Amino acid sequence: MRRFSVAVCLIICFAAVAALSACSGDERTRAEYEINCVYSEEGVLSVGETVEFSAEKDGQNRAYFNFYPLAMTEQAEITPLENSDVAGSVAVRSVTAGGKSTQYEFSGNNGFIVNLDKSYSSGQRVKISIDYDLTLPKGDKRLSITAKTVNLGNFYPILAVFDDKGEAVFCDYYGIGDPFYSETADYKVSVTVPSEYTVAASSYASSLDVDGDLTKYEYRQSAVRDFAIVMSKEYNVVSKNAGDTTVNYYYYADQTPEETVSLAAEALNYFSDRFLKYPFDTFSVAQATFSEGGMEYPLSCLVSDKLSVEGYRYALVHEIAHQWWYSLVGNDQVNESYLDESLAEYSAYLFFDEHNGYGLTSQNFIDEAVSAVKLCEKINQGREGFSPKVKQSLTEYGGEYVYVNMVYNKGLLMMESAENVLGREKTINRLSAYCKKYAYRIADTEDFLSAMGNLKPIILSYLEGKTALYP
Numbered sequence: 001m002r003r004f005s006v007a008v009c010l011i012i013c014f015a016a017v018a019a020l021s022a023c024s025g026d027e028r029t030r031a032e033y034e035i036n037c038v039y040s041e042e043g044v045l046s047v048g049e050t051v052e053f054s055a056e057k058d059g060q061n062r063a064y065f066n067f068y069p070l071a072m073t074e075q076a077e078i079t080p081l082e083n084s085d086v087a088g089s090v091a092v093r094s095v096t097a098g099g100k101s102t103q104y105e106f107s108g109n110n111g112f113i114v115n116l117d118k119s120y121s122s123g124q125r126v127k128i129s130i131d132y133d134l135t136l137p138k139g140d141k142r143l144s145i146t147a148k149t150v151n152l153g154n155f156y157p158i159l160a161v162f163d164d165k166g167e168a169v170f171c172d173y174y175g176i177g178d179p180f181y182s183e184t185a186d187y188k189v190s191v192t193v194p195s196e197y198t199v200a201a202s203s204y205a206s207s208l209d210v211d212g213d214l215t216k217y218e219y220r221q222s223a224v225r226d227f228a229i230v231m232s233k234e235y236n237v238v239s240k241n242a243g244d245t246t247v248n249y250y251y252y253a254d255q256t257p258e259e260t261v262s263l264a265a266e267a268l269n270y271f272s273d274r275f276l277k278y279p280f281d282t283f284s285v286a287q288a289t290f291s292e293g294g295m296e297y298p299l300s301c302l303v304s305d306k307l308s309v310e311g312y313r314y315a316l317v318h319e320i321a322h323q324w325w326y327s328l329v330g331n332d333q334v335n336e337s338y339l340d341e342s343l344a345e346y347s348a349y350l351f352f353d354e355h356n357g358y359g360l361t362s363q364n365f366i367d368e369a370v371s372a373v374k375l376c377e378k379i380n381q382g383r384e385g386f387s388p389k390v391k392q393s394l395t396e397y398g399g400e401y402v403y404v405n406m407v408y409n410k411g412l413l414m415m416e417s418a419e420n421v422l423g424r425e426k427t428i429n430r431l432s433a434y435c436k437k438y439a440y441r442i443a444d445t446e447d448f449l450s451a452m453g454n455l456k457p458i459i460l461s462y463l464e465g466k467t468a469l470y471p
Contacts, residue, residue: 001178001341002293002318002408029054029123030223031159031185037152038192039231043145045134049156052127053185055120056162063097063128064168065157066181067112071173072137072144078109078172082291085139093131111170112157130157139291142228146289148252148305150197152229153297158182161332161442171334176400177407178295178326178333178340184223184440191229192216198235200250202227202298204282223440224298225330230286242268245278250286253305261285263313263358267320270351274428275324275435283323285316296322296344310359314348321347324435330442335393337403338463339448342390342411343431349412350428366416369409370469376405377470389465390414391445410469414462418455430455 031053038046053063067090071079074087081087095104098117105113120126134155137144142153160168161181171179193199195215203221210216221227234252241247242265249261264285272278284300294303294315301319303312321344325331331339353362380386385398390411397403419427434443434451445463449456461467 001295001322002315002344031183032188033156033185033227034188035156035227036190037229039150039194039197041194043136043138045136045152045155046132047134047156048129048131050127050129051157051159052125053159055122055124055126057166058122059119060122060126061116061119063114063116063126064107064160064170065112065114066160066171067106067110067157068154068173068180069134069143069156070106070110070112072141076109076173078174080141080173080175081137081139082175085137085141085144088137088143089135091133091135093133094129095131096129098127108170109172111160140289141291142295148234149230149232149286149288151288151290152191152231153295154180154226154228156227158226159185169332169334174334174394176397176403177337177394179394180226181332181334182225182330183442184225184330186222187219187224187227189219189221189227189229190216193231196233197231198233198237198250199229199231200235200248200284200286200300201229202300221299225327226298228297228300230288230302232288235286240265242266242283243272243278245280246282248282248284250284252287254287260312260316264316264320266355267317267351268323270355271321271324271347274350275347275432276328276439278323279328283320285320294319296326298327299323313358314352314360317351318344318348321351328439329435330438330440332442332444336391336445337394338390338407338411339443339445341407342414345408345412346415349416350424365412369412373405373410373413374469376402376409377468381470387465388468389463391463410462413469414459414467417462417467418452418458421458422455427455 031051034050036048069090072088073090095102095114097114100117103115107113114128140146142151143155144151161183163169169181171181173179192214195213199217201219202224203219205217206220207218235250237248237250238257238261239246239248240261247261247265249257251257254260268278268283280299286302287305288302290304296319303315307315325343326340349362349365352360377388390406430452452459
């Protein structure tokens with residue numbers, strides 16, 4: 001996600017995507033989600049979800065989910081909602097495991113634990129069904145009803161990742177950053193909506209069924225990290241090819257939509273050439289209402305309708321870079337957010353440094369980042385709990401101001417410092433090798449440092465806060 005200091009709007013936009021090749025990820029162990037949704041004009045989303053997955057360890061008798069909509073309710077202690085937002089609600093109708101009704105419980109802020117029908121051995125397949133009604137919050141968040149769009153990001157229970165100790169990782173939905181962490185999985189999704197809506201999603205609509213005042217969209221997508229939907233009554237769509245990929249742009253207030261979709265196609269081609277060929281047939285960009293500058297999801301991104309022309313372009317390219325740093329190469333976005341945000345920021349810097357004519361000068365990015373980080377470190381110097389580290393958990397930054405400066409601005413300077421030592425082409429080659437090795441998987445700091453080779457001391461100096469721009 002691209003952050004801006006002004007209040008921005010933008011939300012989840014999504015795109016159509018065709019199937020991957022059979023070699024992408026391990027089909028034998030990927031989880032399979034089947035999600036069927038019906039949206040009513042009253043702002044209620046009725047969801048039936050079935051997920052089949054492999055047990056993580058012998059004797060597993062419970063399943064663990066991050067159920068992010070729980071953070072959007074009045075009961076949540078940690079929430080991204082602000083005072084101007086109206087909270088939503090979640091009503092679970094039924095839960096089954098192995099076809100049998102079962103008990104469940106809520107854990108912490110947005111954890112969800114389901115008792116299984118028996119103990120499973122490691123690798124054995126488990127099937128759980130969860131039916132619930134979600135009354136959407138009103139505001140400008142990833143999951144909300146906004147002035148222009150209905151945003152359905154992170155709207156369903158998603159399996160928690162297990163850490164090295166064999167424990168499920170619950171991700172509290174903090175007000176800063178992107179507190180998400182998930183494995184790639186296969187999805188079959190349907191959404192039924194009033195026919196006046198145009199729907200974009202994290203895949204290509206494999207079928208479309210119009211029945212009177214309702215339209216049903218159906219999607220199938222393999223090896224993606226999550227699935228999101230956005231819809232609007234006001235969308236127009238333009239498209240452009242980027243190699244083997246069709247780029248779709250959903251918009252309602254863009255005076256130059258052809259230029260925007262061309263920029264998106266150019267950025268997609270550039271990162272495909274530099275890091276790893278984009279493996280999907282479709283990518284979508286959506287103009288939307290959202291409280292930040294932009295937001296990434298697999299095979300799609302969204303850009304705020306409140307940005308300046310230059311800010312819109314930069315946010316667009318930053319979010320497209322996330323298709324490599326987050327969507328393909330996954331990471332723990334709560335504890336190691338720099339692994340996707342700093343790399344996406346550096347990738348956008350590379351693009352604009354090598355593409356003139358967009359009103360954006362790459363040297364200005366560096367100069368502004370230096371000034372912003374220096375000021376942040378000066379203001380916070382001596383404050384209890386403040387650290388000039390790039391690598392911290394979302395709870396340790398102490399607020400969005402420090403988070404943005406350490407992860408985005410200082411993270412960009414970290415990668416530029418590495419480039420100054422090794423040279424651009426060699427630095428990009430190492431990022432490309434890292435991307436190819438960990439595509440469809442989850443990487444951590446140790447993996448990244450190993451891929452960077454002799455750049456490790458430089459990167460560590462930033463990650464650990466040993467390099468401070470303000471003495």
